[in-house]
Amino acid sequence: MNNFKIGASAAALVILIVFRFIFGISSQLNPPVSLAVIDFFIIFSGSLLFVFAVHDYIVKRYRDTADLLPLFCAIVILVVNAGYLIIRYNEKYQTALSIMATGTFIGMGWWIQAINTAANARRAHTLNIIMASRTSSEYQQQTRASSKIYRGGTIICKDLAQWRLNPATEEFRYTEVPQHIDDAINGTIYVLNYFEFLAQGIKYRDLDDCLLKECFSGILAGIERRGFHLIIEHQKVDQRSFEGVIRLTKDWNGESFVEKHRSNPDNSAVGAGFPAGEELISIMNKKKPPEPVDPTPHLVTTDGRPVAVPEEQP
Template structure:
């Protein structure tokens, strides 16, 4: 039975080959021995179109590949920054220093911040010196944290950082800080409109009007225009 099937398959293959050869022969006979100028023009145009399509496909493939690589690099860069921030002793210390004078969920005014920034010991005692130092450090910590989020906002605006990833991980923390410092930012921007301009724009985009903080008070309020 198997030999019969094999012979049948061979016969079919030979028949297909004969038909294919005849078809190719007919197609070949259609080509003129001496092509006309019209045919040459058509062949040239066809070859040009094929070349253009090949280049276009290659270019599109390169663009898509480059875009995918850039997206992957942007996410990896963003993750690296987030990990460094969470593991940074310096970042943790900044939050501790800030809370010593400007606890979370309390408004930071320009006057209070500036007073802390310029604080001097009331006397020569060690206690007075340490208190003045804590106030200085708290003021510095506030602007350092704001500067950090301004840096992230610039990275997002320039397309160097992944906004979706940052929003999912830092939105609440950043918006709480800006809400606490909105009056301070307003006064700083009166003096220089470009101060925290990227952070202010990002905050306006990310904030959720009507939000409440952990104490049930209004949160994520707009930065005053001044």
């Protein structure tokens, strides 16, 4: 978009200069407007070209200045065009013009310096957090517990996600989850909460988005997929749960698995749930008492029909 603005302002400047040259050297052609108006628009389009080019350079070099930079660009355009009008039509205000221009550029320089200082501090803080996670025994223990079972595209199944959210319901009264699977689920929730913390830090500009994206974008996509049903079940209770993880996944990877498959999670192609099949049934009914067996003996005829044993006569 900014390249379009630069091109449009450059084209307008060239066209106006050509018109000014043609009408200036020819006494037979009558311009549609006065030459003074054309001169003003030449200065105006030239200031636009200069400001757009500088804006593009500063945004690429100092990304943190992007928020208030349009305001300063508008001020520069105003100062340049006001300066032209003052110099051409009322020279007695040149002193005020010089003071205004000097103050404007000094303020811009101070502002850019302050923004860069804050950005450097934010990057240093972000780097410290990244290094702390790498050296944290708790973080490493939780990530190992999660990835020990859930790796290679496997995800936490829906039944265990529901159990983890509310294990005291009647549906799960016979459920007994093995310790290693329980640790893996808890580890996944720990990592999800860690990325939720990072997302909120980025949202309020306490952490550097670009640095974290380079380090964690691929990891975050896998974690969101792994905890797909966990996120869905938590958001059924509170829609704000893990909203930062979803937003961050969209910003870093272009799409969020949760948002993409939220409407039909049971048939989503997110990954293979674990445990599944007989193993899941065994876990869900681990504490279920065995069904009582009828101790009464039965006789069976040749056609397979059971015959009750006759009671003994006293």
